Amino acid sequence: MNAPLNPSKGGNLKWAWRILDRRRARENVDENQIAQALAAIANVHGRAPIPGSLTYEFTDEAALRAKHAPK
Template structure:
């Protein structure tokens, strides 16, 4: 599976999801729904869910 987005103008890649998580960890401006969407995408692809009460959860 590629990490490149299907439509680059709309994101949609696993790389995009990790960038959102990294920006959130650095306390940069990220909207809560973007973090939720990124976590769901990562969980969907990897089959792993975030640890409850972790900094990114």
């Protein structure tokens, strides 16, 4: 499944990481937004969060974030 291009629907990696950061900061984030963010990350990186991670942490997350960061 390809992530949609609309950032509000999970098509933007910057948006996806921001949603996860907001969730980790205990801000009000809808479960659908989390699902869309994880789908966008999986679509680009082919990776899922660490199994059992309550905060949706990824192994080598810093490297994943930097990989597609704007230059």
